[in-house]
Amino acid sequence: MARCVLAGWRSTSPGKYRGSRKRADAACGRWRRSGRSVVTWEDLRWLREVWPGRIIVKGVLTGDDARRAVDQGAAAIVVSNHGGRQLDGVSASIRALPEIVAAVNNQVEVLVDGGIRRGADIVKALCLGAKAVLLGRAYAYGLAAAGQPGVARALKILQADADRTLRLLGCPSVADLNSSYVDVPADW
Numbered sequence: 202m203a204r205c206v207l208a209g210w211r212s213t214s215p216g217k218y219r220g221s222r223k224r225a226d227a228a229c230g231r232w233r234r235s236g237r238s239v240v241t242w243e244d245l246r247w248l249r250e251v252w253p254g255r256i257i258v259k260g261v262l263t264g265d266d267a268r269r270a271v272d273q274g275a276a277a278i279v280v281s282n283h284g285g286r287q288l289d290g291v292s293a294s295i296r297a298l299p300e301i302v303a304a305v306n307n308q309v310e311v312l313v314d315g316g317i318r319r320g321a322d323i324v325k326a327l328c329l330g331a332k333a334v335l336l337g338r339a340y341a342y343g344l345a346a347a348g349q350p351g352v353a354r355a356l357k358i359l360q361a362d363a364d365r366t367l368r369l370l371g372c373p374s375v376a377d378l379n380s381s382y383v384d385v386p387a388d389w
């Protein structure tokens with residue numbers, strides 16, 4: 202059934218959407234309405250064809266997938282298990298990060314999310330090669346508690362904690378962070 206819907210959707214020429222944000226949005230809406238739940242490399246190839254802008258691939262947890270995404274035109278990778286909200290038994294993002302940073306080999310930027318709750322979590326991720334971290338629940342807690350000012354407060358707390366962690370490490374700036382500042386267990 203899903204394959205039939207996909208076949209119909211795929212029959213649309215990629216060229217029809219090229220260069221037009223409105224049409225690309227329409228294509229994405231059509232995809233969502235198709236009810237298909239599996240995203241494949243073929244989908245990324247199609248998106249690369251129809252979308253002229255930068256594509257960031259989120260949800261990558263292995264070095265092989267990261268390489269493949271880069272080879273297919275990803276401008277950046279987000280190492281993520283979507284906060285453990287899909288398959289809660291998959292690897293923690295921070296655990297997958299070093300393998301992916303190595304696989305990408307500075308070709309594109311690597312971001313990470315999942316479980317960032319304190320400034321020290323940000324620092325650890327940067328030490329392991331992430332260019333930046335993303336937040337899901339940390340800002341949402343602030344939002345739930347106090348609306349927009351709550352989000353600003355949550356970000357301030359994280360920033361202050363990250364700055365304090367840098368000082369306690371004796372590291373002058375985030376640009377100087379590297380893997381020498383963390384001990385990664387040998388069995389990771």
Ligand SMILES: Cc1cc2nc3c(=O)[nH]c(=O)nc-3n(C[C@H](O)[C@H](O)[C@H](O)COP(=O)(O)O)c2cc1C
Nearest residue numbers: 259281282283284314315316317335336337338339
């Ligand atoms: C309520 C909620 C909805 C989310 N919806 C999506 C989604 O539609 N697509 C997606 O890629 N990730 C989604 N995520 C995952 C976040 O983008 C992010 O990867 C995750 O929350 C990061 O982990 P953290 O919450 O521990 O910071 C959602 C997260 C939450 C909490």
